[in-house]
Amino acid sequence: CHTSGMLTPNGKEYAQKIPREELTHLILRLLQAWKEPLSHFNQHIEHHQELPDDSLSKAKQISNMVHELKTGVEKSMGIISNSLNGVASSEAAGLSISNEAHMMSDSDFIHCFRRDSNKVQSYLKVLKCRIMPENSC
Amino acid sequence: MKQKLTSSVQIILLLALTAVGLTGQSYPGKPKIIRCRSLEKETFSCWWKPGSDGGLPTNYTLFYSKDSEEKIYECPDYRTSGPNSCYFDKTHTNPWTTYNITVMATNEIGINSSDPQYVDVTSIVQPDAPVNLSLETKTSASIMYLWARWSPPPLPDVSSNSHVYHYELRLKPEEKKEWETVSVGVQTQYKVIRLQAGVKYVVQVRCVLDLGEWSEWSSERRIQIPNGESPPEKPTITKCRSPEKETFTCWWKPGSDGGCPTNYTLLYSKEGEEQVYECPDYRTAGPNSCYFDKKHTSFWTIYNITVRATNEMGSNVSDPHYVDVTYIVQPDPPVNVTLELKKPINRKPYLVLTWSPPPLADVRSGWLTLEYELQLKPEEGEEWETIFVGQQTQYKMFSLNPGKKYIVQIHCKPDHHGSWSEWSSEKYIQIPPDFRVKDMVVWIVVGVLSSLVCLIMSWTMVLKGYRMIAFILPPVPGPKIKGIDTHLLETGKSEELLTALGCHGFPPTSDCEELLIEYLEVEDSEDQQLMPSHDNGHPSKHAKMISKETDSDSGRGSCDSPSLLSEKRRESRALPSTLQTQDIRDAEENKGGRRSWETQCIASEQKILLFNNESTKSSTWPAAQLPNNQPPMFAYHSTIDAHKITLSTTNVNIAPVLVGNEEKHQSQYPITETVHDNMEKEREMEYLHSKTDQTTVQVKQSRPNDKSPFLNPKLMDYVEVHKVRQDEETAVLLKHKENSGKTEKYTVPGTSKEYTKVSTVVDHNILVLIPDSRIQHTFVSQEPTMEMAQNLQQGQAEKNMGYCLPVPSECSRETSGSEYMDPSSFMPSFK
Numbered sequence: 001c002h003t004s005g006m007l008t009p010n011g012k013e014y015a016q017k018i019p020r021e022e023l024t025h026l027i028l029r030l031l032q033a034w035k036e037p038l039s040h041f042n043q044h045i046e047h048h049q050e051l052p053d054d055s056l057s058k059a060k061q062i063s064n065m066v067h068e069l070k071t072g073v074e075k076s077m078g079i080i081s082n083s084l085n086g087v088a089s090s091e092a093a094g095l096s097i098s099n100e101a102h103m104m105s106d107s108d109f110i111h112c113f114r115r116d117s118n119k120v121q122s123y124l125k126v127l128k129c130r131i132m133p134e135n136s137c
Numbered sequence: 138m139k140q141k142l143t144s145s146v147q148i149i150l151l152l153a154l155t156a157v158g159l160t161g162q163s164y165p166g167k168p169k170i171i172r173c174r175s176l177e178k179e180t181f182s183c184w185w186k187p188g189s190d191g192g193l194p195t196n197y198t199l200f201y202s203k204d205s206e207e208k209i210y211e212c213p214d215y216r217t218s219g220p221n222s223c224y225f226d227k228t229h230t231n232p233w234t235t236y237n238i239t240v241m242a243t244n245e246i247g248i249n250s251s252d253p254q255y256v257d258v259t260s261i262v263q264p265d266a267p268v269n270l271s272l273e274t275k276t277s278a279s280i281m282y283l284w285a286r287w288s289p290p291p292l293p294d295v296s297s298n299s300h301v302y303h304y305e306l307r308l309k310p311e312e313k314k315e316w317e318t319v320s321v322g323v324q325t326q327y328k329v330i331r332l333q334a335g336v337k338y339v340v341q342v343r344c345v346l347d348l349g350e351w352s353e354w355s356s357e358r359r360i361q362i363p364n365g366e367s368p369p370e371k372p373t374i375t376k377c378r379s380p381e382k383e384t385f386t387c388w389w390k391p392g393s394d395g396g397c398p399t400n401y402t403l404l405y406s407k408e409g410e411e412q413v414y415e416c417p418d419y420r421t422a423g424p425n426s427c428y429f430d431k432k433h434t435s436f437w438t439i440y441n442i443t444v445r446a447t448n449e450m451g452s453n454v455s456d457p458h459y460v461d462v463t464y465i466v467q468p469d470p471p472v473n474v475t476l477e478l479k480k481p482i483n484r485k486p487y488l489v490l491t492w493s494p495p496p497l498a499d500v501r502s503g504w505l506t507l508e509y510e511l512q513l514k515p516e517e518g519e520e521w522e523t524i525f526v527g528q529q530t531q532y533k534m535f536s537l538n539p540g541k542k543y544i545v546q547i548h549c550k551p552d553h554h555g556s557w558s559e560w561s562s563e564k565y566i567q568i569p570p571d572f573r574v575k576d577m578v579v580w581i582v583v584g585v586l587s588s589l590v591c592l593i594m595s596w597t598m599v600l601k602g603y604r605m606i607a608f609i610l611p612p613v614p615g616p617k618i619k620g621i622d623t624h625l626l627e628t629g630k631s632e633e634l635l636t637a638l639g640c641h642g643f644p645p646t647s648d649c650e651e652l653l654i655e656y657l658e659v660e661d662s663e664d665q666q667l668m669p670s671h672d673n674g675h676p677s678k679h680a681k682m683i684s685k686e687t688d689s690d691s692g693r694g695s696c697d698s699p700s701l702l703s704e705k706r707r708e709s710r711a712l713p714s715t716l717q718t719q720d721i722r723d724a725e726e727n728k729g730g731r732r733s734w735e736t737q738c739i740a741s742e743q744k745i746l747l748f749n750n751e752s753t754k755s756s757t758w759p760a761a762q763l764p765n766n767q768p769p770m771f772a773y774h775s776t777i778d779a780h781k782i783t784l785s786t787t788n789v790n791i792a793p794v795l796v797g798n799e800e801k802h803q804s805q806y807p808i809t810e811t812v813h814d815n816m817e818k819e820r821e822m823e824y825l826h827s828k829t830d831q832t833t834v835q836v837k838q839s840r841p842n843d844k845s846p847f848l849n850p851k852l853m854d855y856v857e858v859h860k861v862r863q864d865e866e867t868a869v870l871l872k873h874k875e876n877s878g879k880t881e882k883y884t885v886p887g888t889s890k891e892y893t894k895v896s897t898v899v900d901h902n903i904l905v906l907i908p909d910s911r912i913q914h915t916f917v918s919q920e921p922t923m924e925m926a927q928n929l930q931q932g933q934a935e936k937n938m939g940y941c942l943p944v945p946s947e948c949s950r951e952t953s954g955s956e957y958m959d960p961s962s963f964m965p966s967f968k
Contacts, residue, residue, distance in 0.1 A: 129503030
């Protein structure tokens with residue numbers, strides 16, 4: 001996976017140890033890293049005749065969701081201004097990463113995306129319960 | 138002299154005896170040849186057993202002679218075969234000769250010889266047992282076998298190795314008694330395959346020459362068969378699970394162990410790493426498992442896990458199993474399932490079910506989020522009802538039945554990838570029965586009231602039963618013909634009756650047959666035929682009958698008086714020929730396909746026109762089924778007692794009377810058309826009195842017919858009446874003039890009307906029918922009955938307008954529009 005280079009906590013304890021900001025940044029970097037590959041993937045599969053239509057629409061939907069999630073995380077963390085620097089740097093990193101992403105096969109792509117989305121989900125949940133423990137935590 | 142001899146002998150004997158007695162020595166005992174044996178047919182030996190030796194050294198010599206020769210030889214070799222034996226070597230052995238052998242024992246005192254022994258070499262051949270039996274177990278192609286080897290019996294003469302022995306081997310497990318014998322052949326080795334593992338076997342072998350006896354069995358050899366040893370089978374990894382998304386365990390299933398104790402080792406490597414590790418913990422999770430604790434568990438990495446089985450014979454590796462811990466989470470079932478009954482005010486009580494997540498799952502930190510699902514069923518129920526609850530840990534149940542017992546279970550799964558846990562233990566719910574006082578009171582009151590009502594009703598019935606019944610089910614009035622005694626009618630023909638009615642010669646007596654009219658065809662051109670088709674006296678009679686219908690007391694029209702109707706509903710009843718009682722009946726009720734339907738007019742105490750509706754048959758028009766090829770326009774069976782509908786030529790609107798059943802595609806009615814109606818009348822029909830139980834229908838023709846004064850000359854259409862014989866189904870076919878060719882629809886384009894309304898009755902015997910525009914051409918339902926009723930009431934204000942309601946069950950099949958109007962009901966003078 002093109003995001004394998006990112007250092008991400010591999011277990012619950014590590015995830016809990018990381019300070020919140022760092023975790024948030026990590027989440028955002030992950031989401032950012034997938035933005036471009038997803039759009040590229042969407043373009044790629046549009047030409048696939050054999051896929052059913054709802055797969056195509058689903059893929060588009062997922063790209064949108066990722067984008068919205070990123071925006072939402074940014075907003076909720078109030079990091080819009082701070083992340084400018086971070087985003088810039090991650091943009092650069094993202095470009096090189098996304099080159100890698102283009103080389104992956106479709107199944108690998110989906111596998112990596114599934115894993116990373118699971119990562120993001122877990123981190124967000126940990127984050128949520130850290131910040132707002134009363135809500136079903 | 139003699140005396141001197143005997144005494145000298147005696148003295149000598151005495152001396153000898155004393156000598157013997159003094160020294161204990163005597164001549165040797167008799168030797169005995171015990172055995173002679175040849176080992177290989179070329180040499181043989183004999184052994185003897187010496188007798189007593191007499192105290193002195195004894196020499197034994199063996200003498201033999203061959204066959205019948207005289208010459209006596211001495212044993213050539215006393216040593217080879219051992220003491221007290223004689224060995225005959227090759228040169229001295231002739232296989233085909235018989236040896237006469239004796240052994241002599243000699244000592245100083247005397248000689249003793251054995252009995253002679255006759256020996257035939259060929260008969261004494263018995264080899265020695267094989268020697269050097271060796272046993273080995275070997276495995277070949279994973280089959281274990283026993284390999285036995287031996288040597289042939291040794292011979293003194295080594296040179297003679299050309300003997301061919303046949304061998305036999307026997308073996309048995311040590312504890313058993315039964316030997317298993319195997320014939321080996323000439324080999325000096327043998328492989329035994331059917332062996333029991335782990336058993337000690339005993340093996341012996343013996344041999345035989347081509348002639349002679351089997352040798353003795355060799356000495357026993359024992360061997361232990363080891364358990365079949367082979368490398369173990371490939372183990373398989375069955376599943377890997379993580380109960381709380383922090384650790385995980387893998388289980389494998391061993392293959393067969395190949396007979397030897399086998400060791401299992403689990404090896405794994407992580408995605409992206411080369412290094413292979415071994416399982417950190419084999420014990421915690423039980424046998425054949427490997428437990429990875431927190432330190433060794435990494436998420437979002439794929440583990441490549443294999444299990445290796447090793448034993449003395451070899452080792453085997455399972456297929457690799459790839460696992461990512463995030464996707465194999467299966468939690469424990471929820472715990473602390475509790476129930477609480479809440480009884481809010483003014484509301485039904487409900488049940489609140491609460492539970493807690495399994496203890497190991499860390500839901501608090503958000504690392505693992507669980508979703509729950511309930512499973513509910515009544516105790517006796519078969520199927521579980523599954524309710525998805527989501528992430529909350531409580532559930533309110535409102536819709537349970539009081540008094541019943543329920544079973545509930547919960548399970549959970551991670552909200553993302555993962556699998557459902559096991560169901561929690563069953564929890565029983567017993568809803569306290571909820572007796573509402575209000576409900577009970579209501580039921581009690583209802584019960585009391587209904588019982589009161591029943592009592593009252595039954596009382597009233599008892600007291601005034603008859604009247605009530607009469608009120609509900611009015612009886613059909615009997616005929617009330619002035620001047621006519623009902624008894625007269627009952628008795629059948631009666632001159633008085635007839636004269637009273639003004640009939641002549643009615644009912645016909647001898648010419649009944651003639652009166653049976655095949656069919657009546659009424660057509661414009663066949664005006665004349667119509668009448669002639671009737672019998673001679675018929676028309677006139679009819680005319681007379683018609684004209685003389687003056688009884689105002691009787692129920693006129695198509696419906697006969699009730700008593701008559703009831704009497705004459707049957708096919709073969711005598712019909713008093715009264716005009717009033719003229720009926721067009723269908724003698725034949727059942728003609729295949731014909732429908733004679735029974736319409737019971739429910740006009741209070743009106744005459745009822747009865748039609749026997751036979752619905753069993755298809756309701757196709759009889760026309761289609763009539764043997765006669767009448768143009769099947771209309772056919773009907775009616776058991777109208779007496780109805781004659783004649784059209785009046787008056788200016789009264791004449792409404793046609795629908796007589797027959799109308800099929801949906803046959804809108805054929807016997808319709809009489811009014812004169813005034815310049816519309817095309819579809820048909821007209823006149824019901825003639827039937828003399829017998831036949832249906833006579835007189836069809837009016839559009840053309841004036843002097844024979845039928847009642848025919849409406851202005852009628853445009855005619856009806857063809859077909860009357861069938863009595864024995865067949867009587868049917869009347871009415872045919873539209875216009876559609877003479879048609880057999881189907883009666884549709885008159887445009888102004889097709891059905892005359893279903895009876896406007897008035899003229900002359901007490903003429904029914905005036907009017908068309909009813911509201912009535913559809915094809916009646917397909919019962920509705921028209923109601924319509925007609927309404928129509929009837931609408932139009933001319935007829936009194937006593939009744940209508941015939943077909944008996945619902947029977948008439949439902951009818952298409953409407955064909956109900957009989959009870960003409961009598963329209964007669965103002967009626968009743």
